[in-house]
Amino acid sequence: MKGRNQPGRIYGIEMTETMEGKHSSRCRPLMPADIRDLRRHLLAWYEKNRRRLPWRETGDPYRIWVSEVMLQQTQVQTALPYYRRFLQRLPTLRKLAGADLGAVLKLWEGLGYYARARNLHRAAGMLTASGNGRIPDRWEEFRALPGVGDYIAAAVLSIAFDRPHAVVDGNVKRVLARLRMIAVPANRSASRKFFQTEADRLLDHRRPGDFNQAMMELGALVCTPAAPNCAACPLIACCCAHRSGAVGCYPRRVASRAVPEEEIAVGVVSKSGRVLITRRAPQGLLGGLWEFPGGKLRTGERPEAACVREIKEEVNLDVVVEKPLAQIRHAYSHLRIRLHVFACRFTAGRVRLNGPVDHRWIRIAEIDRFAFPTANRRFIPLLKQRAAESRAAHGRGRSA
């Protein structure tokens, strides 16, 4: 019960000791019989209400692994088309290991958290190179792979290999927080152990994969963040928060800090029918993706000036800004950016990279072969349109 008395804060509203004490007093300890009932009700509900998802139609550990990686911090509906494409193109661990990183990132383009793709690719390479190309079915070996944390390890091992490891994700934390009126904040790393202990206690060792998926499915379909459908919940009889009328107070979380805003200028540098793209370093933000060169505005600096300066700094080219092309606003989880996009004309210099790890002069027609961040993708249609217009004008000029 350590940490139970931390005051904490939910959506900026201070929780008092009084409220906390009152809720806790209505939540009696779970007895073995309660836990048996809970498992039975949950699994019965799951059998009847589970969604038919492609990764639930297979026992292939590789496919299950890929699904779990795609699903971290990503909603099912978002991941679904990516999952199909990825498995169609890379149906086995060996195929993944044999693909080059650019191709893997291209399949991941737009999904975000690109370290997931890099780690999955690296892990596949490690298993294919050193091991026998099989996915480990034991905690120590699987958990040690890059990109495999406690969640992924528990999910893959329980679902693909029937190993008794309880998963703890955002859904499970929300269900547990309400079910047991857990007062520790769900968004603090210090609370992780607490939720894990609760999950371990409830896990049905006879059907760990189904139990884990049932908990998550309940969180996704019934015990939702806003407006949970308690009337449809198979666990309503043993839910402490529901009994206390306090479902809306859980899970508790501490306030997160405000996200900063950045202004960025980038240039589409043209030279004899081609444009310059650069590749970001493999680690860090958007690692390994391609983009148009540019960078942050300094305080008081005009976007045009920043564009010219950044291109000189990053690729050592002298350019002049011809015209503004677009302004893109884009929100990340931890920062917001405003992107000023300019058409630039190359005037002098030879590419020398300072920051980017690679560059290409490409035709716009080739641009879809490269993986770009979504903020870049948003103005790429404009470039295609300009290229088409330019071709049309050129064609008329020649035929006239």
Place this chain on the structure above:
DNA sequence: AAAGCGGGGTA
């Protein structure tokens, strides 16, 4: 323990 890391969905 906290910060860094995407992008889309939702009320």
Place this chain on the structure above:
DNA sequence: TACCCAGCTTT
């Protein structure tokens, strides 16, 4: 707008 999502790694 602010929160949330089948989290992991680095600092």
